[in-house]
Amino acid sequence: MDKLKIFLLLAALICAGVVLARSAQDNPDQMTIDATRQQSRPPRGRGPFPGSPSPGHTAGLPIRLQLLMLTHELRPDGTTAVDFVVTNISTKPIKLPSSVVLLNSPMEALTLWITSDGIKDQYFGDGKSGPLVKIEIVGTSAELDGSSDDQKSLYSLAPNKSIRVHAFSPELIAGAHTFTAHAEFAHITNTTEVIGTADSDVVTTTLSTPSPKSR
Numbered sequence: 001m002d003k004l005k006i007f008l009l010l011a012a013l014i015c016a017g018v019v020l021a022r023s024a025q026d027n028p029d030q031m032t033i034d035a036t037r038q039q040s041r042p043p044r045g046r047g048p049f050p051g052s053p054s055p056g057h058t059a060g061l062p063i064r065l066q067l068l069m070l071t072h073e074l075r076p077d078g079t080t081a082v083d084f085v086v087t088n089i090s091t092k093p094i095k096l097p098s099s100v101v102l103l104n105s106p107m108e109a110l111t112l113w114i115t116s117d118g119i120k121d122q123y124f125g126d127g128k129s130g131p132l133v134k135i136e137i138v139g140t141s142a143e144l145d146g147s148s149d150d151q152k153s154l155y156s157l158a159p160n161k162s163i164r165v166h167a168f169s170p171e172l173i174a175g176a177h178t179f180t181a182h183a184e185f186a187h188i189t190n191t192t193e194v195i196g197t198a199d200s201d202v203v204t205t206t207l208s209t210p211s212p213k214s215r
Helices: 002-026
Strands: 031-034 063-069 081-088 094-097 107-116 140-146 154-157 162-168 175-188 192-199 203-207
Touching: 063 175, 063 192, 063 203, 081 107, 081 140, 081 175, 094 107, 094 140, 140 162, 154 162
Parallel strands: 031 162
Antiparallel strands: 063 081, 081 162, 094 154, 107 140, 107 175, 175 192, 175 203
């Protein structure tokens, strides 16, 4: 009788192991892209680029965009670590650019950036020949490029699956601020043809200056 109980227990454990293994296969790890060392393209001028403060997406980019503020302490250069989470909310896979190596056109690009009342203003001028002039630019946090000539630079994002992109914010000022993430999916040749855009929910957080140990 004891041997029978042991046999049944082992059989149950084996079945449970099969179920767990199958669940792991059905839920693969989320793809993570590190763009923290990326050499970014020159910042773009203002206009339609900053995006909308309201969450949502256009038809050409059926994703849910989420912004994660990973720390409340600014780095010595005034930036902070952030994650952009891109989730496919359509019923079909979406082929998205995934290379942190910037490609030459023609190619497709997924550009990620942040708008906030906490972004530090940038000024131009030497302070001697006249007053400083505020520069109206939008700094991007990451740009993922892809080309049909290099299939490794494209990633097929399945429905309900996500990509997480590690990046840095633009230079910020300490205090309580609101932040919104934005994404633009575009085809770039000699000109930029926007395929779709997305905007995240607003995130509110309080940022502190770097501690003496981090300087």
